[in-house]
Amino acid sequence: MTDQGTAPFEDSELATYLGGKNAQALEKAFGYTTVGDFLWHFPRRYVEVGELTPIAELPFDEHVTVVAQVVNVSQRQMHSRRGFIFEVTVSDELSSGGQELKMTFFNGYQARSDLIVGTIAMFSGKVGWYQDHLQLSQPDYAVLDEASQADPRPIPIYPATAKMPNKKIRDLMGLLIPHLSEERLPEFLPEEILRAHRYPERHRAFLERHTPREIKNAYIARQRFAFEEAFVLQLSLAERNRQLGTQQAITRPRVEGRLADKFDRQLPFELTEDQLQVGDQIAADLSQAHPMHRLLQGEVGSGKTIVALRAILQVIDAGGQAALLAPTEVLAAQHFSSIKKMLGKLAEPGLFGEGEGTGVALLTGSAKTAQRREALLGIASGETGLIIGTHALLGDQVQFAELGLVVVDEQHRFGVEQRDALRAKSGDWVPHTLVMTATPIPRTVAMTVFGDLDTSTIKRLPAGRAPIQTHIVPMQLAGYRDRLFSRITEEVSQGHQVYVVCPRISDTTAEQGVLLSTYDEPPGQTMSVEAMMELLAGMPEFSSLRVEALHSQLDAARKQELMDSFARGEIDVLVSTTVIEVGVDVHNATLMVIMDAERFGISQLHQLRGRIGRGGLPGTCLMTTWLDADHPSVSRLKTIESTLDGFELAEADLAERREGNILGVQQSGSQSSLKELSIIKDRTVIEQARGHVDALMKMPAWQTKYPRLLEIVGAWADESTKEFLNKN
The missing domain is CATH 3.40.50.300 (P-loop containing nucleotide triphosphate hydrolases)
Known part of the structure; x- marks a missing residue:
């Protein structure tokens, strides 16, 4: 059977290799339509024929694996609901007295077909107790032919459904495996990376993941695919960050003696060391001719708003305006009130007749007509230096005189359309962006989700925060x-x-x-x-x-x-x-x-x-x-x-959340959802991938040296992925 036209092997329709009926069954069971979809349906574990437990010695309530021969089968209807129970009695040769064990399958159509008397199979499941007998309920199993008994290999156990059981998945994968080759699954990771970590080439890794010679080979292949995902994801983020660096922004250096300095002098408390250090990082970013794209994280009450306000005043001093986007009207109104209070007379335009004060306005969807008209006029004229609001700021009627900084507050998802809307409001120049979050982010998440953002952290709480x-x-x-x-x-x-x-x-x-x-x-x-x-x-x-x-x-x-x-x-x-x-x-x-x-x-x-x-x-x-x-x-x-340590809690929170939810990606089958990489378990892999990406980005014209890798990064960043990347 030949490849489907000129489509890459992984993008080929499943029907080309498995037939229409099997392809429809896989689509119905898992939503898979391409060869790549099915190839990435990896086993969740493997069972070996090696170390077996005699039936007589089976431990209660533990997961076991036994190889045994079917000696009896029976079927009975269920009383409480529709369907039937298929019972299999097996006997092993390891037990001196020919001990028997019962297997129970609910609506076991496939088991009824596979497990006839005389069949030798490997069963894997948790030992239970029913009617004075040990039993395995709904166990995984694999029928062993003479070849597998003579040369036993680990048997893959896949995520399965009632109508697409493990046996069927293994059979269908068996139809696909012969087509795996280096030509159809070309390598794109740099050769030096494969050598450094002793990873198998891509086509070999797929073979070892689905049909490993030894379990250790399967886990090396799994490590390779986890690294591949981390590497491609971080390279996509790094490329986006590089592209941001080529964009033009107006420099907003600190101007001595203006609003920012006056604000610092009137503060009734001293800024913490963290606040000063982060403030210096942001001030340096704003002085550059390319747009800042920085994440500011800190505990609730750590003083992020003060840091952001100092940055806002620096931009206003340099002739720009700032927009603070809040997720709710309540929070927008609170920001407006607290910032006006902190600024005091500095929030009055034309202070001392020198024009050094600035207007601060609030714009939300529920604003009354007169209030809205006044806010829009101040924004358009430039009299209002800081506008605080919700998504209402993105409306067509909102026109800035010179938007220089966008501050995105907690929980606000900054998508592609919103970014485009703001770019349109800032003319040919891209505004600087500061994203704030009060949820501490573990390092591995920061690298995989916010890899395109420079990250600043406020760890110490200001004085006055009581325990x-x-x-x-x-x-x-x-x-x-x-x-x-x-x-x-x-x-x-x-x-x-x-x-x-x-x-x-x-x-x-x-x-x-x-x-x-x-x-x-x-x-x-x-x-x-x-x-x-x-x-x-x-x-x-x-x-x-x-x-x-x-x-x-x-x-x-x-x-x-x-x-x-x-x-x-x-x-x-x-x-x-x-x-x-x-x-x-x-x-x-x-x-x-x-x-x-x-x-x-x-x-x-x-x-x-x-x-x-x-x-x-x-x-x-x-x-x-x-x-x-x-x-x-x-x-x-x-x-x-x-x-009370937010970073310790963030790690604990990460440990109990699903990977897809961490990334904010919900689409089933999306290229951007992680299939092998675990942000929780693969921290070392993520660190290694980050190091290799950093080295690659320093290489002149790496895109020319690795055209296949560039192609993969472009394909990976499909529309849903681009949206995900731009939400940060």
Whole structure:
């Protein structure tokens, strides 16, 4: 059979090599349509015929592998649902008494076809107990022919489905394997890299991954493909970074005696060493004739906004304007208020009649017509040096006099269309870009996701940040439940304020409210803002407290009104969803209660906790759960309870998240989703790949020396990947 036209082997249709019926079955099972899709469907593990366990010595509740002969088969219908159970009895020759073991397959159509009496097969699964007999339920298996018994090789166990079981996948892969060759799967990694790590060439690596002679060969091949993904991803990011460096930006050097210097002199506190160091890095970037593209990471409350504001003033001093993009209207309004307060008279245009002040404006989707018109006029005329807002800043009506800096705040996904919209607003010059995040990023993620960004980190918290104590509250214990609510009232009685965070806004069952009238047992579902408001309303001790609810379904004006009231101390207890996770800054808030805390991720819990202890007052975070102490989800809470180190928590958060989610890529089968590379497990590989990419980028005209590699990088950066890369 010949290749399909001139299409590269990996891009060829599966039907060309497997036939139409098999190709349709693979597409239905996994969404695969090309040879490359199927080739990258790698085994999740392998089983060896080597070290076998006699049936008589099988350990209960452990994963085992046995080679045995089928001595009996039977089938019976299931009573509780449609379908049948296929039972296989096997006997091995390692047991002196001819011990037998039962295998159970639910709707085992393939097993019924493969496992006839007399068949010798290798079975792999977890040993269970059923009706006084040991059994393997739904085990993986591989029928052993005479050749495999004489020359046993590791047997691949693939991710499978009921209608596409392992046996079928192995058979189909067997049809594809003979077509693998160096011509059809040419190498593109530089030869010196293969030699340095003793990696097999690409076509050989595919063979060893699917049909290894020894398991160690399969894992060397797996390492090669993990390196390949890390290398191509980082090379794509490095190329993009290089291209950014060729773009033209207006230099914005620091101008002595202007707004930036005056702002520094009026600060009521000293900047930390980290803030000064990062500020110097950004100031140097802004002085260059190519656009800055920098990531600024730091804990909640580490002072990122001050650092960004100093950069903004440097740009304004040099004749440019700055836009600060925030993910929500609440956060945009908060930035506007806090920055105006920090600037004081420096936020007044024409200060001292010398024109050294600058206008600061707020523009959001809900802005009233007159406010919007005034903001747009100030932006267009240049009188407004800093415009703060949401996606409304990207509208066609927004025209800048000279946009010099874009600051992108937490959680804002800066996509291709948004970048293009901003470029159009800055004429022939590309604005400098500063991306801020309060979520500490592990080094491996920074290299694989933000590899095209220069990274600055603020690690030390400013003076005045009080320590936060964190405790898990086991709600199944009545004493702890009672103490939780009395703890809230005690905090308010001391003149402080309290956040109560719930996972949901409203309830979907009528029984919930009745159940919560006592709260003596786990609610039927996770606690909601509405249910918590009802519960507190029924408690006499809360009758004199000012309790309000805040969530995303309220209109923008109401949300802002509530936040302003809470900031002014007019609300004692704010019952909220995670809308307060980012940007809400209330110095008098000292207690954070997080209901059903196991529903939140590590980073989210850490972000929420960072909302308290911001005014020099000690903070307390109480995380409630109805789960038993030994439940796996409670381990996440114990991690939060044990440390305030955001980078340590970021590593823990990374360990329990899916790789695709880390990259922000959800598309199934997308070129940009990682198939072999694990950001968690392959740290050494990522470091090595980064080193090789750095060396390659220093090589003159590497693109000419490695044209195939350049082609691969271009193909890898398809449309979805380009969008992913431009979201950083």
